[in-house]
Amino acid sequence: MPQPPPIREAERLLSEDWGVDSLPIKPIDIATRCSIECQAMPSPKGGVSGMLVKAGDSFGILYATHIPVAGFQNFSIAHELGHYFLPDHPDYVFRGGDIHESSAGFSSEDKFEKQADQFACGLLMPSYLFDPELDKAGTGMDAVLKMADICGTSRTATAIRYAQRHSEPTAIIISTNGVIDYCFMSDELKYLKDITWPKKGVAVPRGSRTKAMTPQQVLNGDRLENDTDMASWFQLDRSISIYEEVIGLGNYGKTLTVLSLESLPTEDEEDEEEELQESWTPRFRR
Numbered sequence: 001m002p003q004p005p006p007i008r009e010a011e012r013l014l015s016e017d018w019g020v021d022s023l024p025i026k027p028i029d030i031a032t033r034c035s036i037e038c039q040a041m042p043s044p045k046g047g048v049s050g051m052l053v054k055a056g057d058s059f060g061i062l063y064a065t066h067i068p069v070a071g072f073q074n075f076s077i078a079h080e081l082g083h084y085f086l087p088d089h090p091d092y093v094f095r096g097g098d099i100h101e102s103s104a105g106f107s108s109e110d111k112f113e114k115q116a117d118q119f120a121c122g123l124l125m126p127s128y129l130f131d132p133e134l135d136k137a138g139t140g141m142d143a144v145l146k147m148a149d150i151c152g153t154s155r156t157a158t159a160i161r162y163a164q165r166h167s168e169p170t171a172i173i174i175s176t177n178g179v180i181d182y183c184f185m186s187d188e189l190k191y192l193k194d195i196t197w198p199k200k201g202v203a204v205p206r207g208s209r210t211k212a213m214t215p216q217q218v219l220n221g222d223r224l225e226n227d228t229d230m231a232s233w234f235q236l237d238r239s240i241s242i243y244e245e246v247i248g249l250g251n252y253g254k255t256l257t258v259l260s261l262e263s264l265p266t267e268d269e270e271d272e273e274e275e276l277q278e279s280w281t282p283r284f285r286r
């Protein structure tokens, strides 16, 4: 499956320009190598994950540390590097002045913020290093947590990359108090006929493990899992069994849900199902 250009650009820089050949990737080292000074920013304004700052010909990155998690800080720095390296980004982010404030982490609708998030994913989890480790990591939540450890990335960012790179059709859902913040689906799922995406602001299904999680379990970082039906999450008009795993993300008050299918029904199976349904539908001959 072709990857978006910002991911490809990050991977090209790593492999061709910098010769990086092992994980974890330390974006702060990359910045230093490019003479971009990085500084912690202890108490940023609400929602600001980092800033790219220009002073004459030199550049600096300020990164938020109010979330004291290495994965979050790595992603924030990698996102700012995206604004520095991606074509058209410097012109755009400095159009109004010498400071650009970012909200990294898949929450922005802005095209440039999204591209910088994609760049960060590619920079921290380049496919040429990520895929061989993923082959050994297994499937589902266990694999996501293992890959987050290996890459020094947040569980959320890792889960999204997992869904992009794993062969098993997967959906990733981030929610707060039983309401969906966003959903990310692997390409195999996007091509499924008649599927409806779970949308932002919509409640997670009643009866799901995600719904069952209490605020205390979210804070504790507990895990729940269960067999369930794809139709309850995606408004399908037929039944496909999937596996739901959810983990509390602690202080964020958010949950990360991984929905896995072993495989999608093939066209033949779908046809058979239709035939089966037809054979059970009464027919009246004239």
Ligand SMILES: [Zn+2]
Pocket (backbone or CB within 6 Å): 079, 080, 083, 101, 102, 103, 104, 112, 113, 116
């Ligand atoms: Zn940004």
